[in-house]
Amino acid sequence: MPTIDLVQQSHQKIFDYLANHRLPTPCLVMDLEEVGRNFQALRSAFPQSHIYYAVKANPAQQLLNLLVSLDARFDAASIPEIQACLESGAKPHQISFGNTIKKAKDIAIAYELGIRLFAFDSLQELEKLSRFAPGAQVYCRLLMECSGAEWPLSRKFGCEIEMAKDLLICSLNMGLQPYGISFHVGSQQMDVSQWDRAIGSTAQLFQELLAAGIELQMVNMGGGFPGQYRSAVPAVTSYAEAIQASLDRHFGDSQPITMLEPGRSLVADAGVINTEVVLISQKSYTEDRRWVFLDIGKFSGLVETMDEAIKYRIRTPWDGQGYGPVILAGPTCDSADILYDQSDYRLPLNLQPGDQVQILSTGAYTSTYSSVGFNGFAPLAVYCI
Amino acid sequence: MPTIDLVQQSHQKIFDYLANHRLPTPCLVMDLEEVGRNFQALRSAFPQSHIYYAVKANPAQQLLNLLVSLDARFDAASIPEIQACLESGAKPHQISFGNTIKKAKDIAIAYELGIRLFAFDSLQELEKLSRFAPGAQVYCRLLMECSGAEWPLSRKFGCEIEMAKDLLICSLNMGLQPYGISFHVGSQQMDVSQWDRAIGSTAQLFQELLAAGIELQMVNMGGGFPGQYRSAVPAVTSYAEAIQASLDRHFGDSQPITMLEPGRSLVADAGVINTEVVLISQKSYTEDRRWVFLDIGKFSGLVETMDEAIKYRIRTPWDGQGYGPVILAGPTCDSADILYDQSDYRLPLNLQPGDQVQILSTGAYTSTYSSVGFNGFAPLAVYCI
Numbered sequence: 164m165p166t167i168d169l170v171q172q173s174h175q176k177i178f179d180y181l182a183n184h185r186l187p188t189p190c191l192v193m194d195l196e197e198v199g200r201n202f203q204a205l206r207s208a209f210p211q212s213h214i215y216y217a218v219k220a221n222p223a224q225q226l227l228n229l230l231v232s233l234d235a236r237f238d239a240a241s242i243p244e245i246q247a248c249l250e251s252g253a254k255p256h257q258i259s260f261g262n263t264i265k266k267a268k269d270i271a272i273a274y275e276l277g278i279r280l281f282a283f284d285s286l287q288e289l290e291k292l293s294r295f296a297p298g299a300q301v302y303c304r305l306l307m308e309c310s311g312a313e314w315p316l317s318r319k320f321g322c323e324i325e326m327a328k329d330l331l332i333c334s335l336n337m338g339l340q341p342y343g344i345s346f347h348v349g350s351q352q353m354d355v356s357q358w359d360r361a362i363g364s365t366a367q368l369f370q371e372l373l374a375a376g377i378e379l380q381m382v383n384m385g386g387g388f389p390g391q392y393r394s395a396v397p398a399v400t401s402y403a404e405a406i407q408a409s410l411d412r413h414f415g416d417s418q419p420i421t422m423l424e425p426g427r428s429l430v431a432d433a434g435v436i437n438t439e440v441v442l443i444s445q446k447s448y449t450e451d452r453r454w455v456f457l458d459i460g461k462f463s464g465l466v467e468t469m470d471e472a473i474k475y476r477i478r479t480p481w482d483g484q485g486y487g488p489v490i491l492a493g494p495t496c497d498s499a500d501i502l503y504d505q506s507d508y509r510l511p512l513n514l515q516p517g518d519q520v521q522i523l524s525t526g527a528y529t530s531t532y533s534s535v536g537f538n539g540f541a542p543l544a545v546y547c548i
Numbered sequence: 549m550p551t552i553d554l555v556q557q558s559h560q561k562i563f564d565y566l567a568n569h570r571l572p573t574p575c576l577v578m579d580l581e582e583v584g585r586n587f588q589a590l591r592s593a594f595p596q597s598h599i600y601y602a603v604k605a606n607p608a609q610q611l612l613n614l615l616v617s618l619d620a621r622f623d624a625a626s627i628p629e630i631q632a633c634l635e636s637g638a639k640p641h642q643i644s645f646g647n648t649i650k651k652a653k654d655i656a657i658a659y660e661l662g663i664r665l666f667a668f669d670s671l672q673e674l675e676k677l678s679r680f681a682p683g684a685q686v687y688c689r690l691l692m693e694c695s696g697a698e699w700p701l702s703r704k705f706g707c708e709i710e711m712a713k714d715l716l717i718c719s720l721n722m723g724l725q726p727y728g729i730s731f732h733v734g735s736q737q738m739d740v741s742q743w744d745r746a747i748g749s750t751a752q753l754f755q756e757l758l759a760a761g762i763e764l765q766m767v768n769m770g771g772g773f774p775g776q777y778r779s780a781v782p783a784v785t786s787y788a789e790a791i792q793a794s795l796d797r798h799f800g801d802s803q804p805i806t807m808l809e810p811g812r813s814l815v816a817d818a819g820v821i822n823t824e825v826v827l828i829s830q831k832s833y834t835e836d837r838r839w840v841f842l843d844i845g846k847f848s849g850l851v852e853t854m855d856e857a858i859k860y861r862i863r864t865p866w867d868g869q870g871y872g873p874v875i876l877a878g879p880t881c882d883s884a885d886i887l888y889d890q891s892d893y894r895l896p897l898n899l900q901p902g903d904q905v906q907i908l909s910t911g912a913y914t915s916t917y918s919s920v921g922f923n924g925f926a927p928l929a930v931y932c933i
Contacts, residue, residue, distance in 0.1 A: 219881060219922065222921070240880065241925055243924035243926070261881065262879070262881050262923070265826070265827075266843065266901075267901070285827060287828060287901060288827060288829070291901075306831050314883070317883040317889075319839070319877055319886055321831070322829070322832065326830075441649050442649050442672055442673060444670030444671070445707075446706070446707050447691075447711055448708075458651065462851070469884065492704055494626075494647070494649050496646065496705070497604075498704050499699070499702070499854065500704070501702055501704055516651075516652070516672060530920075532847060533919060534851075534918060534920070535916060535918050535919070535920050535927045537604065537917050539628035540628070541628070
């Protein structure tokens with residue numbers, strides 16, 4: 164675990180808090196100052212872009228309050244997320260209803276709440292928007308098949324470019340305002356060059372639509388910026404430079420309005436999960452790996468360990484002393500509740516039941532993924548400091 | 549979907565209820581009478597066995613109340629599950645603390661609540677039990693590597709037979725009562741013969757321990773009996789016959805006390821999830837499959853679609869009319885929230901947004917897996933009728 168020194172610095176405030184408060188485990192502690200720093204760093208790196216926080220990454224109300232105070236905007240996936248933003252003081256024009264899969268009644272509620280910016284990727288969705296959000300700004304999500312993302316990207320969102328063009332033309336005839344294009348290159352995207360192809364396709368679509376008499380204004384470049392998990396990640400400035408170079412190359416002097424939808428990169432590194440070792444065992448006398456069972460698992464917040472996609476760093480009271488290979492698993496009676504088996508995790512040989520260990524950079528996509536009570540275990544508690 | 553006729557019969561009470569009540573979607577409706585029938589059928593098939601309901605499959609309080617009234621016993625995974633059973637009127641001697649991964653403090657709480665039957669599979673766990681549950685009956689879980697189970701079975705639970713023998717001997721010296729052996733052949737186990745090898749190993753262990761002066765009494769044969777998903781499943785009587793034949797073959801005249809821990813087989817077929825089609829779309833003009841998005845997905849109750857392991861049957865208002873291939877997905881902004889892509893699902897061509905469709909045999913491992921609010925969507929509501 165060579166990165167532990169670096170981690171200890173960035174998470175020190177949370178470690179101190181945990182040392183001074185005997186919080187029941189498991190729990191997630193969020194450092195709001197770190198969220199603020201991450202937001203400002205992203206804003207500095209992308210001074211021209213509107214930054215819409217992807218609420219789904221972590222909707223803790225105190226965190227939304229902070230981001231409202233920093234004049235952030237919000238990418239909401241549902242009516243409850245929109246309401247949480249409004250309750251934190253966000254204005255309707257600061258909120259994008261970014262889910263391409265919306266019930267007609269939810270579109271109507273959002274419109275009633277003042278939301279005027281909506282994502283879509285299909286004719287059916289446009290028909291719903293036309294009826295229940297007349298005159299709203301709409302942007303079409305392009306289907307992108309990118310590599311380099313650690314959390315799987317599927318074909319679930321977006322449509323192909325030919326269809327996007329037709330739908331945007333259609334939207335005007337349906338009484339909507341064709342506003343722009345969105346794409347997403349995949350979450351925890353480690354390859355800064357992945358935005359280039361998408362921006363190129365977007366610029367081409369802007370041209371084609373201009374020829375059809377429609378002047379798009381906005382490019383929503385999604386999120387995808389990483390948290391600091393086990394592998395080193397590029398700096399946010401590297402992403403910004405690559406993306407601005409792409410925008411310059413493909414759009415030249417006619418730069419569009421740009422939106423970003425960061426979630427993970429703002430909150431992941433601002434959170435630490437504190438957990439307790441429940442049991443350390445072996446299955447046989449010949450097995451060379453220990454099984455380490457924690458009081459948190461795949462169904463109480465760590466869903467992103469599915470297929471061992473996201474590899475969190477782990478801090479123990481014995482770091483720096485002798486390590487041995489482990490299989491890391493959760494506390495439920497479910498065979499699938501294994502965090503890491505194939506990913507060569509190693510933990511100190513001194514580790515004992517009752518030891519508290521910290522799972523680092525867990526501020527994103529943990530608390531709300533937590534089950535309501537699988538095996539009777541309570542949902543993950545969240546403390547914002 | 550050739551099995552729909554059969555399904556319609558067994559789920560008719562729930563369909564009628566849904567037709568007469570405009571419940572918000574998504575929701576799970578449980579038919580308690582069906583749970584009762586399933587329990588009685590299992591009891592009839594296994595008249596000699598103590599049946600411990602695996603509470604984790606569905607801990608709805610009304611369901612626990614019913615099972616208490618039927619004199620069922622309970623396999624609990626945690627203190628909250630134990631408390632739920634006690635609140636439903638179960639007596640402590642009817643409850644087994646079946647999780648092999650327990651905090652010391654939870655063992656102490658269970659003991660204080662009167663629980664005297666505990667599972668273990670490691671020396672560390674025995675040490676905790678010895679200290680916090682002195683004199684309790686303990687049973688050791690054997691590691692089984694079986695095939696034929698649809699929900700993945702890993703090496704997470706149990707230890708190998710040599711270690712089990714030593715641990716059971718050890719337990720006596722530690723002031724505990726070595727009571728028996730448990731094993732599990734995997735959830736949704738379709739091969740009735742899989743119990744035989746486990747029962748054979750268990751009988752061998754009984755013999756070896758008898759030679760060491762320890763007379764075990766009990767074999768916990770776990771669960772594994774199936775729900776009725778897309779493939780036909782053997783009748784419960786087939787399992788009972790195969791298992792009794794194995795017990796006769798391996799134990800002869802010295803039949804042990806037997807425990808069963810059914811979860812899925814008691815409640816899966818007693819539940820139906822009612823959901824609404826949110827969107828049907830295509831990604832391009834050339835794609836031959838429709839994407840059908842429901843208002844429930846992998847993170848709101850259908851976790852068992854992970855890797856498309858459990859393949860639920862689906863009922864629509866247009867069944868029997870023309871079908872076409874679909875990719876079935878949930879409503880969240882998460883690329884991983886796809887239910888079925890590789891499993892050749894076909895749904896009626898007439899299907900439209902707003903249509904209500906039913907996901908059948910969803911009474912097990914759904915409601916408590918549901919996330920607390922991923923993407924802002926509320927946990928799965930449960931109605932017991």
